[in-house]
Amino acid sequence: MELKKVQLKNGETIAYRERPGKTDPIVFIHGNMTSSKHWDLVFEEMDEKYHLLAVDLRGFGESSYNTRFDSLDELTEDVREWMELIGIVAAQGGNGSISEEGLDGADGGVHVVGWSTGGGVAMKLAAFYPEYVKSLTLLSSLSTRGYPHLSLGESGEPIRRSETKEEVEQDQWRTIPITKAYEEEDGEFLRGVWNQLIYTDNQPDEARYEAYIKDMCTQRNLADIYHANNYFNISNHDGLAKGTGEVDKITAPVLILEGELDQVVTHQMINEIRADFGDRAQYHLLKGCGHSALVDDLPQLLDVLSTFIDQHRTK
Numbered sequence: 001m002e003l004k005k006v007q008l009k010n011g012e013t014i015a016y017r018e019r020p021g022k023t024d025p026i027v028f029i030h031g032n033m034t035s036s037k038h039w040d041l042v043f044e045e046m047d048e049k050y051h052l053l054a055v056d057l058r059g060f061g062e063s064s065y066n067t068r069f070d071s072l073d074e075l076t077e078d079v080r081e082w083m084e085l086i087g088i089v090a091a092q093g094g095n096g097s098i099s100e101e102g103l104d105g106a107d108g109g110v111h112v113v114g115w116s117t118g119g120g121v122a123m124k125l126a127a128f129y130p131e132y133v134k135s136l137t138l139l140s141s142l143s144t145r146g147y148p149h150l151s152l153g154e155s156g157e158p159i160r161r162s163e164t165k166e167e168v169e170q171d172q173w174r175t176i177p178i179t180k181a182y183e184e185e186d187g188e189f190l191r192g193v194w195n196q197l198i199y200t201d202n203q204p205d206e207a208r209y210e211a212y213i214k215d216m217c218t219q220r221n222l223a224d225i226y227h228a229n230n231y232f233n234i235s236n237h238d239g240l241a242k243g244t245g246e247v248d249k250i251t252a253p254v255l256i257l258e259g260e261l262d263q264v265v266t267h268q269m270i271n272e273i274r275a276d277f278g279d280r281a282q283y284h285l286l287k288g289c290g291h292s293a294l295v296d297d298l299p300q301l302l303d304v305l306s307t308f309i310d311q312h313r314t315k
Contacts (some may be wrong), residue, residue: 015062021051025088028054031116035061037215059221076124113137127246135312143269144276146232165227187213254281259289
């Protein structure tokens with residue numbers, strides 16, 4: 001996958017990969033501990049008619065990390081401007097009118113697929129810019145009510161939900177050891193984490209796995225992501241953060257995909273998403289899949305995803 005880059009007005013550089021095709025663009029947004037690199041199997045195996053793009057969020061992969069962030073709103077604005085700059089959506093002028101930039105084939109938006117944390121960014125994008133999103137697929141996504149970051153005791157037992165970024169940064173069980181592994185490029189440690197939680201039954205081939213691990217070490221924003229996910233809440237229910245109700249602004253067709261064996265995103269979180277969208281969303285259980293359906297059963301994932309997108313594409 002060819003890697004490209006664009007510069008945003010806020011000074012950040014956003015990297016992305018693109019595979020040309022004849023259909024409406026499909027934008028893939030990765031999750032935590034990953035980047036656009038982790039969509040490589042989709043780019044290799046999805047029907048060549050589809051136009052595919054995968055973005056590196058700020059602080060992941062080859063994108064810059066000049067400024068820290070506190071919420072997924074900031075990452076959403078990065079993605080929005082990136083889409084406008086590369087011309088896959090028609091950029092909005094300051095007064096809400098269509099600008100002359102970003103009109104190369106943009107005729108009504110893109111299909112957005114968000115995996116895990118990427119699901120949160122995808123939901124925000126669909127809520128803030130409904131005219132940009134033709135369909136929304138949530139793959140093993142964090143809940144509409146966030147992904148709790150729990151403070152753990154000396155034995156690793158949950159004590160309470162963290163309330164500040166400082167608490168997250170001082171987490172001896174996740175933030176500190178994973179950040180240390182990144183800095184030291186400790187592939188053995190990272191492989192252990194993924195084998196325990198994500199690649200529990202199936203793993204990529206060795207060369208691909210090594211490339212994924214090397215890519216993981218590019219992440220520089222772990223505490224920011226944990227904190228942003230912890231306070232994410234677009235529902236109508238108050239929790240650690242007050243619910244914004246932004247879920248009601250999402251007008252695009254929605255597909256919720258749950259991994260039957262997912263050990264990262266719980267069944268309760270998926271049920272929260274389903275409850276908050278109600279009958280506005282379709283739901284599909286990915287049989288035999290954990291948190292990474294891309295590795296566990298790519299044909300099943302692509303079949304479901306392609307069918308859904310084909311129902312809502314204009315070309």
